[in-house]
Amino acid sequence: MGSTSSTLAKIPNAEDLMQETGFTPAHLVRLYDRFKVLDKDKKGFLTPQDFVAIKELAMNPICDRIIGAFFTSGGETLDFPSFVRILAHFRPIDKNRPKEPTSPDPINSRSNKLKFAFQLYDQDKDGKISRHELLQVLRAMLEKQVTEEQLESIADRTIQEADLDRDDAISFEEFRKSLEKVNIDHKMSIRFLR
Amino acid sequence: MEGTSWDLALVVFEVWLSVVLGLIVLPAMFGVSLGFTDLYVKALVKTLEWATLRIQRGQKEEDAVPAHLPNGIIEKDDGSMEEEIGELRRSHPKSLAGGDFTLCDAFYFCKKGIESIVEDQVTQRFTSEELASWNLLTRTNNNFHYISVRVTIIWGLGVFIRYCILLPLRVTLAVLGLSWLVIGTTLVGLLPHSNVKTWISDLIHVTCYRICARALSARIRYHNKENHPKKGGICVANHTSPIDIVILANDGCYAMVGQIHGGLMGVIQRSMVRSCPHVWFERSEMKDRHAVAKRLKDHVADKTKQPILIFPEGTCINNTSVMMFKKGSFDIGATIYPVAIKYDPQFGDAFWNSGKYNMVSYLLRMMTSWAIVCNVWYLPPMSLQDGEDAVHFANRVKSAIARQGGLVDLFWDGGLKREKVKESYKEEQQKMYSSMIKGRLPSHERQDCEV
Numbered sequence: 001m002g003s004t005s006s007t008l009a010k011i012p013n014a015e016d017l018m019q020e021t022g023f024t025p026a027h028l029v030r031l032y033d034r035f036k037v038l039d040k041d042k043k044g045f046l047t048p049q050d051f052v053a054i055k056e057l058a059m060n061p062i063c064d065r066i067i068g069a070f071f072t073s074g075g076e077t078l079d080f081p082s083f084v085r086i087l088a089h090f091r092p093i094d095k096n097r098p099k100e101p102t103s104p105d106p107i108n109s110r111s112n113k114l115k116f117a118f119q120l121y122d123q124d125k126d127g128k129i130s131r132h133e134l135l136q137v138l139r140a141m142l143e144k145q146v147t148e149e150q151l152e153s154i155a156d157r158t159i160q161e162a163d164l165d166r167d168d169a170i171s172f173e174e175f176r177k178s179l180e181k182v183n184i185d186h187k188m189s190i191r192f193l194r
Numbered sequence: 195m196e197g198t199s200w201d202l203a204l205v206v207f208e209v210w211l212s213v214v215l216g217l218i219v220l221p222a223m224f225g226v227s228l229g230f231t232d233l234y235v236k237a238l239v240k241t242l243e244w245a246t247l248r249i250q251r252g253q254k255e256e257d258a259v260p261a262h263l264p265n266g267i268i269e270k271d272d273g274s275m276e277e278e279i280g281e282l283r284r285s286h287p288k289s290l291a292g293g294d295f296t297l298c299d300a301f302y303f304c305k306k307g308i309e310s311i312v313e314d315q316v317t318q319r320f321t322s323e324e325l326a327s328w329n330l331l332t333r334t335n336n337n338f339h340y341i342s343v344r345v346t347i348i349w350g351l352g353v354f355i356r357y358c359i360l361l362p363l364r365v366t367l368a369v370l371g372l373s374w375l376v377i378g379t380t381l382v383g384l385l386p387h388s389n390v391k392t393w394i395s396d397l398i399h400v401t402c403y404r405i406c407a408r409a410l411s412a413r414i415r416y417h418n419k420e421n422h423p424k425k426g427g428i429c430v431a432n433h434t435s436p437i438d439i440v441i442l443a444n445d446g447c448y449a450m451v452g453q454i455h456g457g458l459m460g461v462i463q464r465s466m467v468r469s470c471p472h473v474w475f476e477r478s479e480m481k482d483r484h485a486v487a488k489r490l491k492d493h494v495a496d497k498t499k500q501p502i503l504i505f506p507e508g509t510c511i512n513n514t515s516v517m518m519f520k521k522g523s524f525d526i527g528a529t530i531y532p533v534a535i536k537y538d539p540q541f542g543d544a545f546w547n548s549g550k551y552n553m554v555s556y557l558l559r560m561m562t563s564w565a566i567v568c569n570v571w572y573l574p575p576m577s578l579q580d581g582e583d584a585v586h587f588a589n590r591v592k593s594a595i596a597r598q599g600g601l602v603d604l605f606w607d608g609g610l611k612r613e614k615v616k617e618s619y620k621e622e623q624q625k626m627y628s629s630m631i632k633g634r635l636p637s638h639e640r641q642d643c644e645v
Binding site: 030031034037038051052053054055056057058059060061062063066087090116117120121137138141142143144145146154157158162170175178179182187188190191192193 | 267268269281282294295296297298299300301302303304305306307308309310311312313314315316317318321606610614615619620621622623624625627628631
């Protein structure tokens with residue numbers, strides 16, 4: 001007769017979703033409530049406009065890229081399972097998970113978090129961050145604050161530092177190597193308070 | 195036969211009216227409380243506590259999701275952009291002091307973006323506050339379902355009491371109060387200007403608001419009455435609903451500021467201004483900031499006029515936070531008397547969600563709640579300090595009000611309820627980020643940016 005079980009029943013395929021993403025029932029319910037709040041017109045799915053309506057997101061310099069990460073392959077609708085699957089990337093890493101060599105990486109593994117971040121840069125998904133793509137991200141984050149030349153020199157320097165095989169682009173492996181000391185679990189995870 | 199039933203109805207009506215007048219209206223006008231509201235609220239509190247225990251007992255087996263999380267549902271890092279990105283960069287092998295763009299900088303924005311998707315500070319302010327436990331009103335029944343027979347019976351009894359007993363009573367009172375205001379002020383308006391006129395006018399206003407407060411079963415606690423706004427000053431308060439006016443005006447007379455409406459509101463506004471000066475604007479005048487400021491200045495300069503009451507947020511917020519104060523009223527140079535109003539949501543949700551409910555349905559909801567219980571704190575007067583600009587002053591006052599009322603102090607503009615985020619917010623973020631990069635540009639480029 002508690003509130004969780006009744007709301008959990010409203011979520012389709014809740015068990016499978018929890019298995020896949022690792023969210024607890026309580027967190028899944030929280031995300032479902034949030035999904036419904038964002039879906040103001042009660043369509044049952046979200047559109048990019050629903051995301052832009054979040055004021056704090058709208059002022060984020062890379063707002064468009066983050067939204068793009070949810071709407072892959074040019075689709076305009078996002079249902080709840082897909083919403084949760086993307087957010088699952090930001091679950092804190094399960095330190096106690098036994099390392100089974102044959103099972104696939106969970107969505108929130110260090111590697112998958114890095115892949116998510118990599119895709120923010122690599123818009124054409126060719127597995128490499130080209131100079132052009134890097135410039136685009138820099139432009140988004142800095143826009144009117146620096147000149148074009150300054151942007152280019154920053155891009156040059158970044159590629160110089162990270163590009164190990166000298167192909168003038170940063171592959172995922174090079175990306176990963178460059179950031180191997182960063183505490184990904186802390187910086188790319190979101191913790192629920194309860 | 196028909197004749198007697200009409201007579202009976204008339205008699206009932208007369209009895210009803212005299213009870214209302216004698217037991218409620220008259221004491222209200224003299225500011226005397228017969229103690230009914232206090233008793234009622236005490237009984238309510240006991241009932242709600244009992245209901246809460248019952249509900250908790252019913253839920254204890256489940257891994258229940260706590261409904262009311264005042265600090266939000268996710269952990270947020272408190273660090274500034276500089277601190278967070280600095281931390282990110284420190285673990286980068288080639289990082290140098292002074293800042294250089296690194297690939298991990300994007301992580302900061304990415305995480306902030308995802309955090310705001312899961313929970314943001316603004317969206318939740320324009321809907322009613324979630325309650326920790328159900329208060330036996332159907333409208334707040336989001337997560338609480340059938341618990342037991344007894345709770346349902348009490349709920350049913352509550353519905354009957356609220357709709358069949360309290361509602362007619364309250365509507366009668368409201369009608370009486372407003373008619374009194376309109377008729378009284380029109381009559382007073384006929385008198386020549388004099389101290390007596392002002393005194394009578396004040397009396398009429400206060401008694402009307404007291405009747406209206408009874409119409410809402412309002413139990414108001416005023417704190418620090420020594421800081422009550424004085425003539426020639428401006429009173430500012432956080433805005434939750436139109437009822438704020440009734441709440442504040444129960445304890446003193448204010449000059450109202452606002453737009454002239456049509457219909458019933460317009461009638462009330464026009465009659466009010468006949469007996470004492472209020473500041474009503476036509477819609478077209480509101481756009482002219484200088485004209486507005488001038489009228490306010492003139493009013494404030496005249497020390498015989500009542501203090502002005504202004505709600506600088508410009509829109510109704512749900513009483514969990516205080517949003518950006520518009521600087522207009524802080525630019526006038528008058529003493530500001532801040533007031534904090536905090537409603538207790540357990541007895542009735544006072545927030546007016548103007549997108550969802552129009553004025554009439556809102557008032558009906560108010561009159562079918564249990565009661566309106568609130569605290570009003572009068573804060574010490576504040577004035578513009580040397581070298582301070584209006585925006586800074588407005589923020590200072592806003593923080594003081596937020597602190598006193600236990601509300602979250604936000605920099606967001608309440609106008610965001612209806613409008614989109616301005617580009618300037620994004621530019622602010624970009625500017626802050628660019629300051630972390632410019633330091634490391636090679637020397638020949640640095641000369642360029644000096645230009």
